[in-house]
Amino acid sequence: MRIFGRARHRPSTDWRLATDRAFTLIGDGRYEDAGALLTRAADLEPWLSESWFNLALLHKFRHDWEQARAAGLRAVALLDRAAGAPDWWNVGIAATALQDWPLARRAWQAYGLRVPSTPGDPGATAEPTGMELGSAAVRLSPEGEAEVVWGRRLDPARIEVQSIPLPSSGRRWGEVVLHDGVPHGERTVSAGGAPSAYPVFDEIELWAPSPVPTWVVLLEAATEADRDALERLAADAGFAAEDWSSSVRLLCRSCSESRMPTDEGDGSARQDPHDHSVPGHPGPLGHVTPGDLWIPERECGLAAPAGLVRGLLDGWVADSPDTREWRDLEEVC
Structure with a gap:
């Protein structure tokens, strides 16, 4: 097989040494030095898709999306397989970062994914929607x-x-x-x-970004049903409340990057735990109330506009003043 008039062959020793050293530098966060080596490798073997894939990867790590797109397109131009190459996935990420929707659609389709067409947009210039990825x-x-x-x-x-x-x-x-x-x-x-x-x-x-600020508030909720009522009230208003006292668990990084079970639910439910990684190994649950013991004082996160958040909390209390209270509301993000 000949590409650009040159027979394809195994990369040279200089190419492999430069590439290996570059990825060691990337692991140390030395992106500038790694970039010089990967550029040299691409000069040595410009007909190898791997040369440009590696450069695209480096530019992705640096969030330099114009360069990632350019190198990624050179990589896919040299591919010798029809679909499923990670080169196309990196092109899709770069195109999405740049909101280059025609290229993003092309990348996902070339990878082998089904991208629904956009009604009324024969040029497929709108962002890809309806992929139902769950x-x-x-x-x-x-x-x-x-x-x-x-x-x-x-x-x-x-x-x-x-x-x-x-x-x-x-x-x-x-x-x-x-x-x-x-x-x-x-x-x-x-x-x-x-x-x-x-x-x-x-x-x-x-x-x-989201324009909706995050608040933390201390609740006195006599029962789980009282807590659930606030979450429903916030959701009905188009925003969110989450009982951090039962929904956040501490995991070490090793556990976080493994296969971990959650509470029963459907994956998108707000009550399923999300994880905060910490050094060491605190165990699978660090913040969740153990067993069936209910503690009325709850630390709750709220996502709601400043003009609405106090009204939500006051309305929640008004529905059952004997079993509900709130205090110490603070905007935190």
């Missing part, structure tokens, strides 16, 4: 104080956050995050039958 989990701030939250997949590279993240993550309910393609861990949910597995993807960056 629920998944996403690890926010994977290089820092990581937290795994539940979300709704909008397409292969974006998740809309449906949990209320802890303030340490810097993320809000309703935000859309760009995520990587390879899952790191799974969450299994049992709903009366065989467990369903949901992948955990790593966040790359914030794609669309």
